[in-house]
Amino acid sequence: MSVEQYLKPEVIRQISRLDLRAQFIVKGFMQGLHASPFHGFSVEFSEHRKYTPGDDPADIDWLVYAKTDKYYVKKFEAETNITGLLVMDLSRSMGYTYRQEMTKFDYGICLAAALCYLMIHQQDPVGLITFDEKIRHFIPPKSKRRQLGTILSHLAGLKPAGKTNVAAALVQVAAMLRHRSLVMVFSDLLGEPDEIIQSLHRLRHGGHDVILFHILDEAEVHFPFDGMIEFEEPETEDRLLVDASDFRQDYLEEVESFRDHLRRECYQSGVDYVELDTSMPFDRALMEYLISRKARG
Numbered sequence: 001m002s003v004e005q006y007l008k009p010e011v012i013r014q015i016s017r018l019d020l021r022a023q024f025i026v027k028g029f030m031q032g033l034h035a036s037p038f039h040g041f042s043v044e045f046s047e048h049r050k051y052t053p054g055d056d057p058a059d060i061d062w063l064v065y066a067k068t069d070k071y072y073v074k075k076f077e078a079e080t081n082i083t084g085l086l087v088m089d090l091s092r093s094m095g096y097t098y099r100q101e102m103t104k105f106d107y108g109i110c111l112a113a114a115l116c117y118l119m120i121h122q123q124d125p126v127g128l129i130t131f132d133e134k135i136r137h138f139i140p141p142k143s144k145r146r147q148l149g150t151i152l153s154h155l156a157g158l159k160p161a162g163k164t165n166v167a168a169a170l171v172q173v174a175a176m177l178r179h180r181s182l183v184m185v186f187s188d189l190l191g192e193p194d195e196i197i198q199s200l201h202r203l204r205h206g207g208h209d210v211i212l213f214h215i216l217d218e219a220e221v222h223f224p225f226d227g228m229i230e231f232e233e234p235e236t237e238d239r240l241l242v243d244a245s246d247f248r249q250d251y252l253e254e255v256e257s258f259r260d261h262l263r264r265e266c267y268q269s270g271v272d273y274v275e276l277d278t279s280m281p282f283d284r285a286l287m288e289y290l291i292s293r294k295a296r297g
Contacts, residue, residue, distance in 0.1 A: 089187035091164030098219035131169035
């Protein structure tokens with residue numbers, strides 16, 4: 001898909017709806033990160049100083065004014081920006097779709113574009129990493145508005161191909177980061193779950209906030225197949241002929257077990273695990289997640 005196709009009218013309307021809600025969603029979501037020591041982005045109040053012309057009146061401490069009848073503003077130790085990093089799985093399996101308009105990769109791009117927009121709206125720098133078996137591209141974080149176009153143009157020019165090693169790529173990401181960051185991972189997570197979980201632990205131990213967007217195709221979640229079907233393993237291209245009707249129950253149980261394992265491990269390690277499939281409107285799915293995160297504080 002081209003950049004223009006990602007920005008077609010219905011997608012613009014979806015991102016615009018996010019924009020309309022940005023006044024309370026962006027502030028609640030991003031400032032929640034700024035203020036929460038758990039996430040490592042604390043903005044600590046240290047002392048007051050007298051108000052001087054040019055200071056923002058919004059910073060006046062009215063409780064102090066009530067006691068002293070003088071204007072004082074809050075002084076902050078550090079007004080840190082969050083550095084965001086979009087980490088996109090570029091493996092061949094991400095290019096799959098059964099009957100939805102968007103592949104898993106397209107769906108991830110739309111999510112990434114919306115989150116990139118929201119962070120830049122907050123004047124927080126955001127960058128991009130793409131990976132398959134290892135890191136392939138890196139766009140350093142910036143907060144300028146044209147960064148959205150830079151990231152989207154780059155993603156739109158890529159075609160998912162090759163095998164993947166999610167765990168190895170995330171270990172590379174952890175080694176690259178020098179400052180605490182908000183790491184947003186977009187992947188179908190095809191790989192060894194325990195190795196992926198260990199790599200997520202490494203990111204968390206580095207002090208990073210991690211959001212894992214687990215994107216599956218609608219067919220991978222609901223298995224809408226009947227009769228004898230030939231399936232192709234997306235990365236090895238191995239083929240297997242199965243009776244889909246007999247296979248369905250075992251398959252669905254295996255998928256749920258896989259997701260449940262990730263869900264449980266992510267919860268215990270403080271990683272946000274967001275389950276998605278391509279039948280969900282991406283803007284609504286993202287908004288529900290952001291609202292739930294805001295509610296958790």
